Amino acid sequence: MRVNGAIGGALVGLVALTAAVSVVWLPGSTGIDVAAKFAEPSPANLLGTDQLGRDVLSLLMQGAQASVLVALLSVGIGASLGTALGLLAAARGGWAEEGVMRLADLAFAFPALLFAIMLAAVFGPSLSNAVLAIAFIMVPIFARVARASANQIWAREYVQAAIAAGRSRLGITLDHILPNIAAVLVVQATIEFAIAILAEAALSYLGLGVQPPTPSWGRMLAEAQTLLYLAPQLAIWPGLCIVVAVLGFNLLGDGLRDWADPRLRGLRA
């Protein structure tokens, strides 16, 4: 288990590093050069070139930017909004809690793809719509996790003592509840990162996410799919990148969960 977490951490580090490095440096040219199309792997183009003569490795590295950016934004929005709602539900109880939970139930009827489809139909496809759609499915997940964990903390004696001492619910939430559920939220966020990366890839593949000419793994796959008989290798690399990133976050999330909650260690698969 500990080994898995370390592998996950390494993979996540690799993806993050690649995305950061690609902002300032790329190993090859991403300019269109039709004369150089479909080049074999060589020292100049380690993974060869695509149908427009662009360096595949450089495109993949830039693709990491889109993945990391969309995941950061959508998980960030979803986690803050969802956590706020969950904390509110736990702090207020009663109809507020009931209302938040029913809304969370309802949101599960809209998978990210359906939400993205609606936004794309109304506003046209764009990166920000993809972020919004993915954030939308994150909100109920974080709301539920935050509420469930917060309720456990609210039941503790020192929190009851703080209530008796007349502290406000907001004060208690900020001082006692949030710090205590932070670990759970971080674990959840790590796992949701994996889901966000998968969702971004799918939306971009379908043309609902990252728009040309910005490179993204999902869009590279969509383009490569039209060239399967000519250059099947172009459809391999972007997929591998997605798997590495998703696997990394999943393993890291598992590792963090075991670390944060020793009682669960070894119980799960």
Added chain:
Amino acid sequence: MSLLAVRDLRVDFPAGTALRGLSFDLERGERLGVAGESGSGKTLAALALMGMLPEGARASGEILFDGHPVSSLSETGWTALRGRRIAMIFQEPMSALNPLQQIGRQITETILWHEAVTRAEAARRALALMTEVGMPDPEARLRMYPHALSGGQRQRALIAMALACNPDLLLADEPTTALDATRTVQVLDLLRKLAQTRGMALMLISHDLAAIERVSERVLVLYGGDLMEAGPAGAVLADPAHPYTQGLIAARPRPRPPGTPRRALPTIPGTVPGLANLPQGCRFYGRCAQAVPGCADARPALRQTGEGRVLRCVRALG
């Protein structure tokens, strides 16, 4: 020939020896009590008789059931004995019943599994069993799910399940831990009566000497995986020879006569050590008030002290 003959039954775990060569006989229709604290190996002995030792346990020695050696049976061989000739009931009646099945179905399952009878015949027998174990309104209870029954009723249902195929031997492992005092007495009396009327051998495993006294003719006292003392239940409990048995009896809760002052319950000092830390000589060394240095070195031999009584102690006179 005895119904059951256990010879030098030994159970080892990677951490240590949990049962240290246990030998005893059980006659047909005999009611035997096995006493000891948790960790004494009493449950392990019962599980060995069912061929249900936990994973990682290595057993040696011999178990003869009805004259046949069973210790080397395969899992398939055991399935022919379990539930049909040897049955067992466990401590937690709630969790021991499948929550998704009606009580009746759980009883008939054993009958239909082991015997070639029709469903109707099995259902008729289930009803008779429920009546026999004293279930109120048995016909309606057969169609109920476990969650709708009280604790005492669940334990009765489990006993009915265990009796389904008229076993020769019933193993009851702490059958009353989950019950209150009144239900405890009722279930114990039921077990004794069932053994008597059916001519069924009964092995009652309990930490509670009062329960054993109420049900059993003979008693084995186990500590740390070793047999410390055995003999007729009445004689052993009236005149315990082993310091451990004496401690168990002293630690037993007794009704306080009106007017007498409240006293702290005497306990045996210390706790049962873990498997890896059990003393190599007498297992009770370390908690025993009468121990001498020699007790730590060699396992005392089991010696005859009276009519049907044996004792494993170098100090006690017996």
Added chain:
Amino acid sequence: MTLFLLRKLGTLAATLIAVSVIVFAVMNVLPGDPALVMLGLDSTPDAQAALREALGLNAPVHIRYLDWAGAVLQGDFGVSYSFDIPVGDLIAERLPMTLALAFMATLLTVTTALALGVFAAARHGRIADWGVMAISQLGIALPAFWLAILLVILFAVTLRLLPPGGFPGWEDPGAALTALILPTVSLTLVQAAILARVTRSSVLEVMRLDYARTARAKGLSRGAILRRHVLPNALIPIVTIIGLQIANLVTGTIVIENVFYLPGLGRLIFQSIANRDLPTVQALVLFFAAVVVVANFLVDLAYAAIDPRLRTG
């Protein structure tokens, strides 16, 4: 039991209404003027006014919602702007394809996952168990559409055993089913990997419980214990995950139809987005969301069918 059913039906109705409100709001209120979205910014004001009139956009929003919801209840989903035929007819025409795909994928997912999960649990701690777990960890990280592309490269491009995409129509059922093999497998594998993990841990957990020991004490064989006592109890968490996966399978069909160029509802949705055909998109999104909601309702009923404790109250 009746009370339980009535309560669940009430929740179902309320959820469906709420879903329809959300779909209507996003598609009609959020954009401001749907007519402008459909015609584009370079359209003439006259054309916009005409379309507004045709779509009934001049009425107040709540009246428009009630009109739309009332029509939907009578099976009238409006008229497709791009195809100029009732959206209901479009759906009816494309539904069989999507339904067949979703049904086969669900069936294959549940059967493979249960088989693999139980197999791994029975071989707990051995190589087979480890192998199933490793493969499923990988499966969880795979995007279904990439798996689909890999399968096309292997079975269509390299081995030339199966078609890379397209659909020959239902006239030749053999060819139709052949065309659906790769889409079904791509939809299945990822979901099955997740479900197999859940099945394995659930079975392992129940095997440790007291009633599994009781069943063993009854003399039942390993197989009988597993079938009669362990699996039914293990099903409860498995059904929960199946409920969550239905949403994934529904959106999965939308993606996979686009990977394999299959003329189902998923393709239709994307054509409609490209055509700015808002009434069709709105009807299809409502349809898919309703499928998810109804499926979850059925999962709730399945719980009650499995567990007698839930039937009361």
